[in-house]
Amino acid sequence: MKAVLCKAFGPAENLALEDVPTPEPKKNEILLSVHAAGVNFPDTLIIEGKYQFKPPFPFSPGGEASGVVAAAGEKVSHLKVGDRVMALTGWGSFAEQIAVASYNVLPIPEAMDFITAAAFSMTYGTSMHALKQRANLQAGETLLVLGASGGVGLAAVEIGKAMGARVIAAASSAEKLDVAKNAGADELINYSETNLKDELKRLTNGNGVDVIYDPVGGDLFDQAVRAIAWNGRLLVVGFASGRIPELPVNLALLKGASVIGVFWGSFAQRQPQDNAANFQQLFKWYSEGKLKPLVSKIYPLEQAGEAIDSLGQRKAVGKVVVKVR
Numbered sequence: 001m002k003a004v005l006c007k008a009f010g011p012a013e014n015l016a017l018e019d020v021p022t023p024e025p026k027k028n029e030i031l032l033s034v035h036a037a038g039v040n041f042p043d044t045l046i047i048e049g050k051y052q053f054k055p056p057f058p059f060s061p062g063g064e065a066s067g068v069v070a071a072a073g074e075k076v077s078h079l080k081v082g083d084r085v086m087a088l089t090g091w092g093s094f095a096e097q098i099a100v101a102s103y104n105v106l107p108i109p110e111a112m113d114f115i116t117a118a119a120f121s122m123t124y125g126t127s128m129h130a131l132k133q134r135a136n137l138q139a140g141e142t143l144l145v146l147g148a149s150g151g152v153g154l155a156a157v158e159i160g161k162a163m164g165a166r167v168i169a170a171a172s173s174a175e176k177l178d179v180a181k182n183a184g185a186d187e188l189i190n191y192s193e194t195n196l197k198d199e200l201k202r203l204t205n206g207n208g209v210d211v212i213y214d215p216v217g218g219d220l221f222d223q224a225v226r227a228i229a230w231n232g233r234l235l236v237v238g239f240a241s242g243r244i245p246e247l248p249v250n251l252a253l254l255k256g257a258s259v260i261g262v263f264w265g266s267f268a269q270r271q272p273q274d275n276a277a278n279f280q281q282l283f284k285w286y287s288e289g290k291l292k293p294l295v296s297k298i299y300p301l302e303q304a305g306e307a308i309d310s311l312g313q314r315k316a317v318g319k320v321v322v323k324v325r
Helices: 041-046 114-118 121-134 151-162 174-182 196-203 218-227 249-255 264-270 272-287 301-312
Strands: 002-005 016-019 029-039 064-072 084-088 097-101 105-107 142-145 166-171 187-190 209-214 228-236 258-261 295-300 319-323
Touching: 002 301, 016 301, 029 084, 029 114, 029 121, 029 301, 041 301, 064 097, 064 114, 084 097, 084 114, 084 121, 114 295, 114 319, 121 151, 121 209, 121 228, 121 264, 121 272, 142 151, 151 166, 151 174, 151 209, 151 272, 166 174, 166 196, 174 187, 187 196, 196 218, 209 218, 218 228, 228 249, 264 272, 295 301, 301 319
Parallel strands: 142 166, 142 209, 166 187, 209 228, 228 258, 295 319
Antiparallel strands: 002 016, 029 064, 029 097, 029 319, 064 084, 084 105
């Protein structure tokens, strides 16, 4: 089978498409024939040795995939050969086949195609976990989404609206904000043209924001935390800006606020039943038309490096997907 390989840490242009042996699934694994694989920010980090996991060389990037079960280990009971599924893989999805632990695999709705499924699990899973389990977002609260045109950002906008929140979307251009508006955002902030903190104060009549969803970090974190409401919750999702911010903890004290880490991959492994319940709700919203994953570009497997690079340079809107077969 063919796979995109990382043989040494470095830029995406160094990735190579090669023939490798087909993996053998263990007793608790399934063998997935990959149809499509989602591209996510961790892919830009893992190939350069900057992610919290460092797989042994050579490895394939790609943290999520969709496809068909080709084989199932003897201890796998809820999946069978031929099932259409999505899988959280961590890495390895930029390949024609991959062995995946069965608890990280979910059947996909009949109406969902493979491209959509490949764009769904990590962004919607992350944002659902963040807003439900971590923030306990309530109807009527105000939610700020930073980086609102990206994969997790758009998912957070849609989920926030489905949960009954007033959603403020923040992004760096009018074009990106149009995407967030189409996803249901109530208010828009272009932080390349205005001061984020001042605009948030204006939009909330000085009260601040109940929940801040931050996959960006850096200067935007510094501004947003100064506009958090009493009993507000700031969700630390990632650091796409490249700078991990430092929090003056007196701000948390003065606002009675919480700074909360979001690590969906670990949650999915530690609390698989809660994760499965999240996805049942997400699939219901999808069937009702409340969630509409935006795939802005599809790359063939041999161009997976270009797909990762487009995300690393923050050129992508919504999701980028690699079509494997």
